[in-house]
Amino acid sequence: MESLEPILKEHQFLKGLAEDQIRFIVGCARNIRYDPNQFLFREGEEASTFHLIRGGKIALENFIPGKGVVQVETIVEGDVLGWSWLYPPHRRSNDARALDPVRAIAFDGACLRKKCEEDHDLGYAIMKRLLYQILQRLERVRMQRLDVYKVG
Secondary structure, eight states: OOOSHHHHHTTTTTTOHHHHHHHHHGGGGGEEEOOOTTEEEESBBBBBBEEEEEEEEEEEEEEETEEEEEEEEEEETTEEEOOOOOOOOOOSSSSSEEOOEEEEEEEEEEHHHHHHHHHHHHHHHHHHHHHHHOOOOOOHHHHHHHHHHHHH
């Protein structure tokens, strides 16, 4: 079986990590595929995985009373999906559904948390990358709200 190390090194999220850091976390990762309309996870479920998206599109959806299911964002190749695995209570806050065939690397959240605790340099590098992703997501949400409210 081919190692995931070369794939991890090439994903935008992990680019720049040291070779030994990639080797250290590769055991937490697995290659995974989702078919169109397959749920990667559902709101309220335990957040046990973290995904690096390699191909395809994913809809982040929420149920809104009186409106039904609303797509709040689209996740695409190069993006990361999920950070609830990192923070208690480790619960999903939305649904994630494949819009077309999706290829991803799924990290076991407990395994990755343990690795980050064991190697604080790695943990710091992962946290910086996650914080950047969170800031990007917040900026997209801000832009959506500006569009909705026609501010400016």
